[in-house]
Amino acid sequence: MAKREKPIPRKDWYQLDLSAIVYPTLHRHDFAPVYRQSVLLTEVVDPELLQRAVDLTMPRFPTYKVAMRKGLFWRYLEPNDRPGPFVQPDIKNPCQPMYFKGNNRYLIRFYYYRNRISLEAHHSLGDGTGCMCVLQTVTAVYLRLKGYPVETAFSKEQGYFVMNIDKQPDPEELEDAYMKYANAKFCPPRPGEKTYRIRGTKESFYTLNIIDGIMSTSAVLAVAKGYHATITEYLNAVLLYALLKKQESDRRLRLKPVKVAMPVNLRRFFPSKTLRNFITMIYPGVDPRLGEYTFEEIVTQVHNDMRYHINEKFLRGDITTNAATKRHPLIRIVTLFIKDFVIKLFYTRVQDHNSSAGLTNMGALKVPESMKPYIVRFDIYMGQPFSSRTNCAIISYEDTLTINFASSIIEADVERYFFRKLVQDGIHVKIESNREMTLEV
Amino acid sequence: MSYCVNCGVELEQSLGQCPLCNTPVINPREAVCNKSPFPEEKGQVEVVKRKDMSILLTTVMVSTSIVCGLLNVLVYSSRPWSLAVIGACILLWVILIPIAIYTRLSVYTSVLLDGLGTVIYLYMLTFLSESSQWFWGIGMPIAVLVTLVTEFLVVCFQMLPRSFLTNTLYSFTSLAALNIGMEILIDRYLQGTVQLGWSTIVLTVCIIVNITIITLLSRKRLRNAVRKRLHF
Structure with missing residues (x-):
């Protein structure tokens, strides 16, 4: 394993990005904007090794190891040093509501079931691409801990989702890119039209x-x-x-x-x-x-x-x-x-x-x-x-x-x-x- | 491998029916296996503990009451002024029960407890005044009246159809009942007889508004025309 770099000072808090502002307001007792990504491996998952892989990987993704906090004007993300996130056996009804004060304040969950590793994340943390980086890096570290010759040291230009956990996160990885590129000289109006909505019988709480x-x-x-x-x-x-x-x-x-x-x-x-x-x-x-x-x-x-x-x-x-x-x-x-x-x-x-x-x-x-x-x-x-x-x-x-x-x-x-x-x-x-x-x- | 005869899709081995159209799988050559790719265990949503907040609130209320009580007994003992503070603490605690202490309390019980808390507070204030006549004559009856009207409003909001117009109808009806009741109680306390005056003006306005709303509610065309012109 390569020698770790000198740690750069950790940020005390992160502003929510432009999309992330909306998601916490939509919380209901039976709804939270949580999505799931899974990887199906060729062999059964070892939960202890997976937990070690998660523990090793999470510090590489500081914006995913956070808790949601309320300010007077906006919400913000604060680094979370509580124990966790812990891997847990998978459940039949995934993407359950995620309360900000539950799960040791983590907004991310890891599950395992037979040969599947699943990651559930609150949309305030990031989108599918960011989450896929976390999942693939955890998977790569897990496979390496299993003793397989898996490469994890890639440069950004290679376009892989696997990140090198021995490197410090690039400040650009943590930025709110919306505000950087939202610089058109005109704000086009939002298209808005009422569309067809499916009428269905609601399932009981909480079934997905x-x-x-x-x-x-x-x-x-x-x-x-x-x-x-x-x-x-x-x-x-x-x-x-x-x-x-x-x-x-x-x-x-x-x-x-x-x-x-x-x-x-x-x-x-x-x-x-x-x-x-x-x-x-x-x-x-x-x-x-x-x-x-x-x-x-x-x-x-x-x-x-x-x-x-x-x-x-x-x-x-x-x-x-x-x-x-x-x-x-x-x-x-x-x-x-x-x-x-x-x-x-x-x-x-x-x-x-x-x-x-x-x-x-x-x-x-x-x-x-x-x-x-x-x-x-x-x-x-x-x-x-x-x-x-x-x-x-x-x-x-x-x-x-x-x-x-x-x-x-x-x-x-x-x-x-x-x-x-x-x-x-x-x-x-x-x-x-x-x-x-x-x-x- | 089994296929759905309706949809034409291949079905995973553990499926006894097609999840798309519910057609049962009948395949004598291949039994349905129980090994589903999804777990059988259902997860439970984690309960968020609000204990900390309720403990903090209760501690603040209790300590304020005790400290003020002691101060009243030991230092400033000319009048039982601490009863006003203790009563206010009890009232505030009762109001906060459904918000921070026991969130599953029904709204009817919450309103009833709030009314009870107000009555207790007013009763405690009688110890600061020379007589308790005002409490029995006007204080308690008005507190009971407000509680009853609020309960009525809550029943309307919970049980009856809800829209902007119906909500206004319920609110104006409650307002009329509250004003009439208040004037009756005030007149009875101050003059000994009931002679309705100002509340009838409020009642008249409420009746006009209510008749207009009922007309709007009963005429769909009219309702749509008003909604179109007043939408916001």
Whole structure:
């Protein structure tokens, strides 16, 4: 093991980044914005070694070893020196609410089950990319502790998620990148339109229904190419198609636009190394009030929509609009509880109505060659949706593409239409689920 | 491996039914195995302890009461002034019960306890005044009236349909009842007879507002027109 560097002075506190400000205000007794990432190994996990790996890894990620605190005007993150986080046996109902005062004030949980390591994190800490760095680094350290020749010393330029735990964190990893790049000279207005919302029967407290679809990446890519689209565009179109079918089956008198909330990783457009949140949302969709869409038309619509919205200029404008609220002097001097009230009202009345479902694509994961023999696949769950709907998360590793649906409603109509469409397109889908099923058809 | 005959997807070995359409798996060549990729154990949400806050509050209230009581007995003993402080501590503690001490307390019981706390506080103040006549004549009846009207409002909010208009209707009804009751109690205490005056003006305004709201509630077209013009 290389010699450790001289420690740089630790920060006493961290401001919440632009996205992270919103998440704590949405807390309910039965909801917290918690997401999960899992890695499936080729062999059964040893909990003691995993705990050692977590203990060795967490100091490398100071913004993940924190507690949430309240100030007079804003919340902030404070380094947490309490014991933990502790690894624990996995549970059937993941992404449980995360109370700030529970779990020794940690906003991160580690689970193990057979050959799976799972990490659950509060969205205030970071986005999927940051969390994946923590998970892959823990996995790499764990494999090394097992005695496998796993490389962990990589340079940033190599683009791996595995970080060198012997190095000090780069200050850029801890920054709020939004404020750095939110510098457009104009704040474009936020698009806002009420969209179709799924009406479902709420599950009992606290159940998260999971349906995983496992398929071949190359098969999906071939089908997507057939529609002249990328995998993300194609799967986005399939989800929109499923939502349209669901709206049709609801037999509503008035149709509403169907949109999907999709986070875009801003690191692709702005050169930031941050491990905190650095995403923004786009809302590709179709409006059935204008006429019936064929699937090919949906794909074209999504393709054009994404090409139009996902570019450096548009995204810079979007984050500038969001940052303008935080920068406004009048908003800054308003006390936290008023901010909480207003943000929650805005989210429940406007933001939550902007989309019918959520979809995130982590893309093809890059794993160091030395780790590849020990990894089967990755899973990602967006966690419990704020309202009664379903969230879809996609991740691919080598030739395995996993689509994970998570919802807290009993009905699985959207998931059914979604996977049936994939099967119709000739993709072989294997289904796994934690749902407790009744024998009624 | 089994496939769903409806959806065409391959089902993981532990699934006895298709999770997408609930179709049972019937495969005589392959029995359903119990080895699910998901754990069987359900997790429990961690309970956040509010003990620290409740201990701190109780300690502050109790120590304030004891210290003031001792000061009253040993130093400034001309009048039982500490009863006002002790009564205020009891009242504050009762109000804080549902917030910090026992959060599962129903809202009805909380309101009832708040009313009881106020009555006790007022009674303690009688020791500072020359007679307790004001307490029995006006203090306690008004505290009871306010408690009853608040309970009525809570019942309306909890049991009846809620919207901006209905909430206003319940609030104005409660306001009218409270004002009439207050004037009756004040008149009875001061004059010995009841002669309604100012409260009838409040009652008239409340009745006008309530009739308008009931009309709005019963006419959908009218309600939508008002909502459209007054939305915020």
